[in-house]
Amino acid sequence: MSKTLDIAIIGAGPGGLVAALRLHQRGFRPKIYESVQELKPLGVGIDVKVYGTKELDELGLLDEFRAMSVDAKESIFFNKYGQEIYAELCGVHMGYLYEQRFVHRGTLQMLLYKTVLERLGDDAVVQGQRVLGYTNDHDGSGVMLDVQNRDGTSSSVHADLVVASDGINSVVRRQMHPESADPVYSGITMYRGTTLMKPFKSGGTILHIGAPQISSMIVYPIADDFEGTGLTLVNWVVEAEREKSIEDWNQLGSVDEIMHYYDETDIPFLDVQQMLRDAREVYLFPLIRHDPLDSWIDGRVIMIGDAAHAMYPRGGNGACQAIVDGGVLAEKLDSIDDVDEALQAFQDVRLKAVNGIVMAHRGEGYEIIRRMVEERTNGERFADIEEVLPLAEADGIFSTYHKLVGQERPGHDDGEATGFRTWDVLASEPSA
Numbered sequence: 001m002s003k004t005l006d007i008a009i010i011g012a013g014p015g016g017l018v019a020a021l022r023l024h025q026r027g028f029r030p031k032i033y034e035s036v037q038e039l040k041p042l043g044v045g046i047d048v049k050v051y052g053t054k055e056l057d058e059l060g061l062l063d064e065f066r067a068m069s070v071d072a073k074e075s076i077f078f079n080k081y082g083q084e085i086y087a088e089l090c091g092v093h094m095g096y097l098y099e100q101r102f103v104h105r106g107t108l109q110m111l112l113y114k115t116v117l118e119r120l121g122d123d124a125v126v127q128g129q130r131v132l133g134y135t136n137d138h139d140g141s142g143v144m145l146d147v148q149n150r151d152g153t154s155s156s157v158h159a160d161l162v163v164a165s166d167g168i169n170s171v172v173r174r175q176m177h178p179e180s181a182d183p184v185y186s187g188i189t190m191y192r193g194t195t196l197m198k199p200f201k202s203g204g205t206i207l208h209i210g211a212p213q214i215s216s217m218i219v220y221p222i223a224d225d226f227e228g229t230g231l232t233l234v235n236w237v238v239e240a241e242r243e244k245s246i247e248d249w250n251q252l253g254s255v256d257e258i259m260h261y262y263d264e265t266d267i268p269f270l271d272v273q274q275m276l277r278d279a280r281e282v283y284l285f286p287l288i289r290h291d292p293l294d295s296w297i298d299g300r301v302i303m304i305g306d307a308a309h310a311m312y313p314r315g316g317n318g319a320c321q322a323i324v325d326g327g328v329l330a331e332k333l334d335s336i337d338d339v340d341e342a343l344q345a346f347q348d349v350r351l352k353a354v355n356g357i358v359m360a361h362r363g364e365g366y367e368i369i370r371r372m373v374e375e376r377t378n379g380e381r382f383a384d385i386e387e388v389l390p391l392a393e394a395d396g397i398f399s400t401y402h403k404l405v406g407q408e409r410p411g412h413d414d415g416e417a418t419g420f421r422t423w424d425v426l427a428s429e430p431s432a
């Protein structure tokens, strides 16, 4: 396809920025239109799976990404009392070719932003430009965007192709699929925060505590020696029933509403309540059900990332799937001469697969093992986890999930058990 194709990307989140870099790698010169006046490193933690790290490596950003993130070593699941249910290794420690890494969403976004400016030029990202809607040309050869400028005035931008990566509140999605414009609140709100503290366990451990939705907590480190303090910045997310909060990633909350969930939680290497008390900030975000769409294309407009396939932020795949979109789209636009055929080819590869992940997350994904234990014990302590949730059963759930998201476990075909319980490993390690 001609590299003079004029491509406008809406939104400079991870999805839009990676799409710009991938298109640039293939010789295109897209331009990003971003609504905020000035991009800032907002958000808290993101769990970048092995296939996300692979994408960043293919963009030539692996070293910089490593320097700002934490290597994920192990993932451990507990019930609400702090009794261990299951554990598995992560990334290269599991045998994958790439690392799984934990990072601050804003830090990663700033790396991608800086790289876009370096590679595509300072004018590649225009900030303070809020897209209000689009109109396809009558002859199907391009799109007119209706834009609100920084000073409140309006203008129009014409492009041969529009890639909409305008996130979970996408105006493009609303225009393209008005029937799915009013998503359903699940009744669950996520409390998301960070705490500066000493590293715990391996220094690269992710913890999953309690039953999903009732008082579920996920904890993982996102930056070592944060700002030279010698301490680790730890990300945590708590799911709790709550009246609906707005879908704004920057809405503030308080730990007072969730502290009591952890009165009986006793994890040997982490004081959960202290971590919550020491939170630097707490944000709320509602779990909203956005139904999977049957098309992401309208003429010369295509949606990617959260705009196309917003998913519950469980299992750490939202950002990674957004990142993958950019590479696939660029490859199709590069290798197929006809723009419309290229868009269709992108959708053929991505839509069914990603919708499967959207639905799996709605059903709790692999986090379901915590619910199973909660239900099988009636919320009581257990004496022997093997009698409640045998290792082989948990292993099967994890293997199925990893396959679904495109990172089948190494060794799985041989029927190897890859999950474990940390006390088994500790018992088999030679004593010092």
Ligand SMILES: Cc1cc2nc3c(=O)[nH]c(=O)nc-3n(C[C@H](O)[C@H](O)[C@H](O)COP(=O)(O)OP(=O)(O)OC[C@H]3O[C@@H](n4cnc5c(N)ncnc54)[C@H](O)[C@@H]3O)c2cc1C
Residues within 6 Å of the ligand: 010, 011, 012, 013, 014, 015, 016, 033, 034, 035, 036, 042, 043, 044, 045, 046, 105, 129, 130, 131, 132, 165, 166, 167, 168, 169, 170, 171, 192, 249, 250, 304, 305, 306, 307, 313, 318, 319, 320, 322
């Ligand atoms: C401020 C913020 C904080 C976040 N924090 C977290 C977090 O802590 N943990 C987590 O897992 N996920 C977080 N997310 C979501 C996460 O970034 C996405 O789930 C994932 O990375 C997919 O990225 P995306 O680029 O598709 O969407 P997003 O990251 O949501 O990016 C969308 C971009 O489009 C811009 N935009 C929106 N509407 C318009 C418009 N009409 N015109 C022009 N530009 C527009 C937005 O300002 C934003 O920069 C956050 C998103 C945002 C915007």
